[in-house]
Amino acid sequence: MGKAKSKAIRYTPEFRRQMVQLVEAGRKPSELSREFGCTTWSIGHWVKQAARDAGRGDGGLTSAERQELARLRREIRQLKLEREILSNVWSAPAMQDLFFEW
Secondary structure, three states: OOOOOOOOOOOOHHHHHHHHHHHHOOOOHHHHHHHHOOOHHHHHHHHHHHHHHOOOOOOOOOHHHHHHHHHHHHHHHHHHHHHHHHHHHHOOHHHHHHHHOO
């Protein structure tokens, strides 16, 4: 039998902020993990991201930078698609006859 796919749990931004605040107040991620059911890794990730967003992180991307990067990647993908479409249109024999038959 195949592996059962586990559905990723999405935690609300408020829940994440509360976990970060509890860690900053001195609670251990492992005890929060047991108490609230999220993984220790997730809590650690949220704490690191909050530090980056506050300007005291490890040099990784802030949340705003991640959003901008995702937006720019979508824009690049769209521009490449448009360029490919235009390239195909201009390479069609009818277009070549229209401009190069003179």
